[in-house]
Amino acid sequence: xxxxxxxxxxxxxxxxxxxxxxxxxxxxxxxxxxxxxxxxxxxxxxxxxxxxxxxxxxxxxxxxxxxxxxxxxxxxxxxxxxxxxxxxxxxxxxxxxxxxxxxxxxxxxxxxxxxxxxxxxxxxxxxxxxxxxxx
Amino acid sequence: xxxxxxxxxxxxxxxxxxxxxxxxxxxxxxxxxxxxxxxxxxxxxxxxxxxxxxxxxxxxxxxxxxxxxxxxxxxxxxxxxxxxxxxxxxxxxxxxxxxxxxxxxxxxxxxxxxxxxxxxxxxxxxxxxxxxxxxxxxxxxxxxxxxxxxxxxxxxxxxxxxxxxxxxxxxxxxxxxxxxxxxxxxxxxxxxxxxxxxxxxxxxxxxxxxxxxxxxxxxxxxxxxxxxxxxxxxxxxxxxxxxxxxxxxxxxxxxxxxxxxxxxxxxxxxxxxxxxxxxxxxxxxxxxxxxxxxxxxxxxxxxxxxxxxxxxxxxxxxxxxxxxxxxxxxxxxxxxxxxxxxxxxxxxxxxxxxxxxxxxxxxxxxxxxxxxxxxxxxxxxxxxxxxxxxxxxxxxxxxxxxxxxxxxxxxxxxxxxxxxxxxxxxxxxxxxxxxxxxxxx
Numbered sequence: 001x002x003x004x005x006x007x008x009x010x011x012x013x014x015x016x017x018x019x020x021x022x023x024x025x026x027x028x029x030x031x032x033x034x035x036x037x038x039x040x041x042x043x044x045x046x047x048x049x050x051x052x053x054x055x056x057x058x059x060x061x062x063x064x065x066x067x068x069x070x071x072x073x074x075x076x077x078x079x080x081x082x083x084x085x086x087x088x089x090x091x092x093x094x095x096x097x098x099x100x101x102x103x104x105x106x107x108x109x110x111x112x113x114x115x116x117x118x119x120x121x122x123x124x125x126x127x128x129x130x131x132x133x134x135x
Numbered sequence: 136x137x138x139x140x141x142x143x144x145x146x147x148x149x150x151x152x153x154x155x156x157x158x159x160x161x162x163x164x165x166x167x168x169x170x171x172x173x174x175x176x177x178x179x180x181x182x183x184x185x186x187x188x189x190x191x192x193x194x195x196x197x198x199x200x201x202x203x204x205x206x207x208x209x210x211x212x213x214x215x216x217x218x219x220x221x222x223x224x225x226x227x228x229x230x231x232x233x234x235x236x237x238x239x240x241x242x243x244x245x246x247x248x249x250x251x252x253x254x255x256x257x258x259x260x261x262x263x264x265x266x267x268x269x270x271x272x273x274x275x276x277x278x279x280x281x282x283x284x285x286x287x288x289x290x291x292x293x294x295x296x297x298x299x300x301x302x303x304x305x306x307x308x309x310x311x312x313x314x315x316x317x318x319x320x321x322x323x324x325x326x327x328x329x330x331x332x333x334x335x336x337x338x339x340x341x342x343x344x345x346x347x348x349x350x351x352x353x354x355x356x357x358x359x360x361x362x363x364x365x366x367x368x369x370x371x372x373x374x375x376x377x378x379x380x381x382x383x384x385x386x387x388x389x390x391x392x393x394x395x396x397x398x399x400x401x402x403x404x405x406x407x408x409x410x411x412x413x414x415x416x417x418x419x420x421x422x423x424x425x426x427x428x429x430x431x432x433x434x435x436x437x438x439x440x441x442x443x444x445x446x447x448x449x450x451x452x453x454x455x456x457x458x459x460x461x462x463x464x465x466x467x468x469x470x471x472x473x474x475x476x477x478x479x480x481x482x483x484x485x486x487x488x489x490x491x492x493x494x495x496x497x498x499x500x501x502x503x504x505x506x507x508x509x510x511x512x513x514x515x516x517x518x519x520x521x522x523x524x525x526x527x528x529x530x531x532x533x534x535x536x537x538x539x540x541x542x543x544x545x546x547x548x549x550x551x552x553x554x555x556x557x558x559x560x561x562x563x564x565x566x567x568x569x570x571x572x573x574x575x576x
Contacts, residue, residue: 047223047227048301052222
């Protein structure tokens, strides 16, 4: 759909003169011969985006075929009711996979904070970890 | 983590988690989703979640958890190496101004209002506003603010200038925009809370830029206030990759302040007190911008005791206005000059004395404190670690009376306004940091 800039601005309650500056700048960049007598001049806009960081791909940890007789940590990152959510998940394992041992831990500090001490414990004593859960 | 891991997240965050995991180098992370929300649900309801489907796949949720932890890895799951994300070419294909308006808008580069197209000439002109090299790195911005939830992007002086042009700023505004951008404070944070951000300018630059700190100081009555505020929003979107709903922005209903942000200049001339930046260690002749974050601004009511023949008690009135505030977000009193001078006549000869009054008189019960979601979310974890006053507040009896704010430094006072009516405003905003503008001249 083509949009009439003047009408768009008027619909927004703004003066079309607002963009006069950009047009003036734009005209300075125009190749008038290419544009032709009646064509609206073309201009070049710069990309406003910053620089995202490079991504280092991380492999998933090796899996094992079964959870039988394994210890699973359940890490609550601290959102409301996460503890109850994991209580019910522990109940599910007790009723459905009784050989699985589950250990509940609430991550230290506020939800965005790191907890290296807990991560060390989980890696030492656990076979796997379930982390959650959000609002 | 080094061992099989299954993040379980409520489905409202599906896209945010998938995108963020990929940008953190784990595009194949085995995410499992539960129904949303968990908050407020009974054990019986959550038991139902355990026995129901993952809403993203419609397969049994707990089976998805087990699969995530046990299913063999594919070659794609173990891929390593580095990837450099692209944000597109440095310049776009030549087009008409009208088409470029749509192009910038449709690609998420704008705030959905018309922009000034950032041509090379316009950006070069903008760059005359600073002595810094266009390629100099300014800083980092991340959609999660200081939480490290999202990887930070970097940007140069030129990047900031491009966004300043788009916002309609003038070259003389650029040092303030650069100072704000360099602070690392993003104005569109990923949080589910509808957060808003503020920037307070102190120093002679307020007058040099014709910033409005008088009549209508918070309204649309000054180019500098408007352009600086708008530029901050565009900087946040384009230089920090913030503000993509469902991906890097999760604010439930958003915040109208996010359009231009709470841009303030202190009315130092009408204030009976030290300027805000001087309170924080700067000299009066320095140009400084101070950063705030919070939720909203509330219009004040005329002071207690201000009826016919009465004596206004603005101090008590402001305490009343703090009633629904949480200590976590703090309080920012936007003190109208008549009120400020009246308070000084009543004995508050420094802002600190007024803040001390607020700290001692704005109170709550321990139960009211503990019943707040934000107390649990942001401070209960600290309480468990023994951080005061939260550790004590979580042990007190329900009816114990405690301060509303955990520390006086959560309360700020700024004088602003045009002395037409003794009505101040309050914002549940807390002060973060102050940054030199002079550095970016």
